[in-house]
Amino acid sequence: MQDKLKQRIRVLLTDGKSLKSRTEIEASYLVRSLPSDAEVTRFAPSPTGFMHIGALFTAMICQYVARQSNGIYILRIEDTDKKREVDGSKELIVSQLAAFGLSPDEGLQADGSVEGSYGPYIQSERREIYLAYALDLLDRGRAYPCFATSEELQSIVKDQQSKKLRPGYYGQWALWRDKTDEEVITALDNKKSFVLRFRSEGSHDNRIQFNDALKGGIEVPENDLDVPLIKSDAEHLPTYHLAHVVDDFLMRVTIIFRGEEWLPSTALHIELAETLGIKPFKYAHTPVISILDPNGGKRKLSKRKDPEADIAFWRKTAYPIKSIKAYLLGLANSNFEDWYRKNPRLSLDKFPFSIEKLGSSRSPLLDVRKLEDYAKDEIAMMPQESFNKQVLGWADSHDKELYKAFLEDPDYTNRVLAIERSGEKPRKDLVKWSDVPEQYGYMFDSIFSTRFYPRIDEELAGIKNNISSQANKTFLELYDLKANKDTWFENLKRSAKQCNFALDKKAYKDNPDNFNGSLADFAKIIRVSLTGKNRTPDLWSMMQIMGLERVEKRLS
Ligand code: GLU
Numbered sequence: 001m002q003d004k005l006k007q008r009i010r011v012l013l014t015d016g017k018s019l020k021s022r023t024e025i026e027a028s029y030l031v032r033s034l035p036s037d038a039e040v041t042r043f044a045p046s047p048t049g050f051m052h053i054g055a056l057f058t059a060m061i062c063q064y065v066a067r068q069s070n071g072i073y074i075l076r077i078e079d080t081d082k083k084r085e086v087d088g089s090k091e092l093i094v095s096q097l098a099a100f101g102l103s104p105d106e107g108l109q110a111d112g113s114v115e116g117s118y119g120p121y122i123q124s125e126r127r128e129i130y131l132a133y134a135l136d137l138l139d140r141g142r143a144y145p146c147f148a149t150s151e152e153l154q155s156i157v158k159d160q161q162s163k164k165l166r167p168g169y170y171g172q173w174a175l176w177r178d179k180t181d182e183e184v185i186t187a188l189d190n191k192k193s194f195v196l197r198f199r200s201e202g203s204h205d206n207r208i209q210f211n212d213a214l215k216g217g218i219e220v221p222e223n224d225l226d227v228p229l230i231k232s233d234a235e236h237l238p239t240y241h242l243a244h245v246v247d248d249f250l251m252r253v254t255i256i257f258r259g260e261e262w263l264p265s266t267a268l269h270i271e272l273a274e275t276l277g278i279k280p281f282k283y284a285h286t287p288v289i290s291i292l293d294p295n296g297g298k299r300k301l302s303k304r305k306d307p308e309a310d311i312a313f314w315r316k317t318a319y320p321i322k323s324i325k326a327y328l329l330g331l332a333n334s335n336f337e338d339w340y341r342k343n344p345r346l347s348l349d350k351f352p353f354s355i356e357k358l359g360s361s362r363s364p365l366l367d368v369r370k371l372e373d374y375a376k377d378e379i380a381m382m383p384q385e386s387f388n389k390q391v392l393g394w395a396d397s398h399d400k401e402l403y404k405a406f407l408e409d410p411d412y413t414n415r416v417l418a419i420e421r422s423g424e425k426p427r428k429d430l431v432k433w434s435d436v437p438e439q440y441g442y443m444f445d446s447i448f449s450t451r452f453y454p455r456i457d458e459e460l461a462g463i464k465n466n467i468s469s470q471a472n473k474t475f476l477e478l479y480d481l482k483a484n485k486d487t488w489f490e491n492l493k494r495s496a497k498q499c500n501f502a503l504d505k506k507a508y509k510d511n512p513d514n515f516n517g518s519l520a521d522f523a524k525i526i527r528v529s530l531t532g533k534n535r536t537p538d539l540w541s542m543m544q545i546m547g548l549e550r551v552e553k554r555l556s
Pocket residue numbers: 043044045046078244257258259262
């Protein structure tokens with residue numbers, strides 16, 4: 001292509017502005033002064049209003065690898081696909097990262113500030129940088145304008161399919177690759193819009209090898225696709241391919257953790273980097289998190305079918321953050337669980353994360369039950385003070401009515417929240433913070449009357465002869481708040497007997513019709529009448545905390 005024509009294209013792409021050259025740009029992105037084995041990683045989400053659990057997994061890996069090597073962990077927002085962008089996504093990404101303790105060393109922070117001197121860290125603010133690299137390729141004959149319409153592109157693919165050929169814009173199918181200057185000039189004169197495409201020199205018949213830090217040696221055909229580098233929109237934004245190579249080079253990234261879905265584009269990225277005179281990167285393609293289908297098969301977590309795919313789900317159900325991270329670490333490194341069991345109180349930051357072990361974890365499986373085991377333990381082990389803080393914090397932002405009840409009598413609340421948490425076997429009925437209303441709400445009168453009292457009839461539906469009010473009355477007559485647990489139990493039995501409930505299991509089993517129920521049925525009446533629930537912590541301890549007035553009120 002003649003220089004004059006290249007100049008015409010340059011003016012169109014830069015809107016006539018003079019841009020910094022590659023050399024000028026590179027002079028401001030110095031080689032980092034870091035220890036020789038320090039890794040610079042980056043997490044590069046697109047702001048689509050949704051963060052996948054797999055993305056969080058990648059961010060966590062980026063942070064561990066950088067921190068453990070005294071390197072740098074970057075957050076780069078990849079917002080060049082304006083059609084997919086959702087308003088507020090950037091803020092969502094940084095706040096979600098912050099919630100998981102994954103705020104980056106460089107890039108946008110949750111408070112809106114930006115750290116680091118290798119920015120901008122938002123791709124749409126780097127337009128002119130990408131253009132400088134694209135124009136360098138144009139100058140060197142390694143990029144060309146393509147005016148093909150989407151209908152033309154579709155028809156190429158159709159044609160390829162009918163001939164059972166590999167689909168794509170390559171070789172003889174690359175419509176504009178070998179057009180004459182005159183044809184390009186006519187298209188430009190006609191104001192047709194164009195993309196700037198890469199001119200590949202690869203051949204699908206040759207093979208290249210590269211080493212993936214997680215998957216090991218990989219051999220694939222060379223790239224021969226002439227992919228778009230600069231899109232046809234008015235802003236002349238780059239495609240992912242160009243932006244990835246330019247940014248990871250300038251930001252001096254040393255290892256690229258990205259989802260496995262990018263593996264097929266790696267040969268292209270290698271060719272593009274080499275063409276730009278950039279040493280190809282070290283790639284680490286992270287495995288996709290799968291889920292078990294009800295019919296036993298393993299499948300990729302899907303945004304549409306699985307609410308668990310979205311980080312928002314995890315934050316809403318409010319499993320403790322530490323347990324989610326612990327669970328993800330277990331998916332990444334198979335030795336994590338042993339380490340965690342040995343060091344349950346250590347910060348997860350101390351875990352010696354290993355890239356090699358991550359490499360052997362193929363297609364990790366999301367198992368919510370396992371995560372819940374971590375969560376239960378985490379909550380049960382939490383020091384009382386931190387536990388109270390979390391419970392109140394959750395209620396403050398999710399259940400104002402309960403929060404208000406918690407604040408009414410702090411001393412009572414503290415005693416309620418401490419029920420069965422000390423001792424050898426602390427209670428494990430709380431799996432996530434959103435379980436708080438169900439597990440503690442009934443202890444507070446305002447919540448009991450609106451949410452738990454209405455359940456009583458249903459809970460006691462199996463009890464014979466509408467005997468519950470008599471049972472409650474008899475129990476109350478003998479109830480003594482000061483009695484110790486043994487005496488209390490004796491009194492419970494006495495009242496049960498008075499109401500014709502069988503104390504002897506065998507006698508009841510032999511002749512159930514002779515009784516109103518068993519001792520367990522009697523205790524159930526008391527428990528349900530007090531709480532609206534059939535499963536609660538130890539009845540005696542609860543009544544001690546509720547106090548006489550509350551017990552009397554609920555049983556009469
Ligand atoms: N922005 C890309 C995505 O969200 C990330 C690819 C990468 O990490 O390089 O899929």
